[in-house]
Amino acid sequence: MVSSDQPLYERIGRSYAKTRQEDPSVAKDIHACLDHSRSVLNVGAGTGNYEPHGRFVVAVEPSPEMLKQRQDRSRRVVRGVAEALPFPDAAFDAAMAVLTIHHWTDCLAGLRELRRVSLRQVVFFFEPLRVHEFWALEYFPESIDVPSEQNAPGEDVIRQALPVREIRPVLVPRDCVDGFGAAFWARPEAYLDPDVQAGMSWLALLPEDALKRGSERLADDLASGAWERRFGHLRRLDSYDAGYRIAIAD
């Protein structure tokens, strides 16, 4: 397990760009929600995935480790947190937050800041009750207790802070190239790869013994055919609803 005396992504984000790249299908879903917004604030921007091209984009991110891995140097980047955005009211047409709100210290305060500085908010999140039914949790049950999962805000929390107009499901393609939590729903072997494990907080934050135990059980079930018997039908699907959602508010 990683030690806890540094900001989270300084510790677990070091090889983020190895397994976490923008997936074209997910990007299409996110960009459609931005509609005609010309100026976009990306909060919890990480390495810059999903930032749209052809618009004025400003990125906000607290972790220098993540900022170091940005490929696109053309964007304005501000080191900061969602809970205290250094911008005036209504400064942007839209604010986006992608797979980040479950890491915020005060999610409601952060979402209210998004609302203050933008006319539209686009939040890509996972619905915890739904994602926690994902088959991989059977192998790594202790994941439910890591802070980013335990306190993960769902639609109900987002609605407390934002005037949500619509919630859209995001289907995860079978060949998803962004290695987030349930991206490998039809490629179970990937959950044994140390780089993949390091790139998703629900595994990166597990105690070492729990990670080892779960990996061994999964490897055994893959070798014996037990995984195939229970979940093999997933391999025949093109995409899967694992509980990822986009909230649009304006």
Ligand SMILES: C[S@@+](CC[C@H](N)C(=O)[O-])C[C@H]1O[C@@H](n2cnc3c(N)ncnc32)[C@H](O)[C@@H]1O
């Ligand atoms: C899973 S990464 C997502 C990064 C990027 N949005 C993406 O889709 O690849 C979560 C990011 O949230 C950032 N983060 C953590 N706490 C934050 C906060 N309070 N305000 C803004 N960002 C935060 C982390 O540093 C990390 O870069």
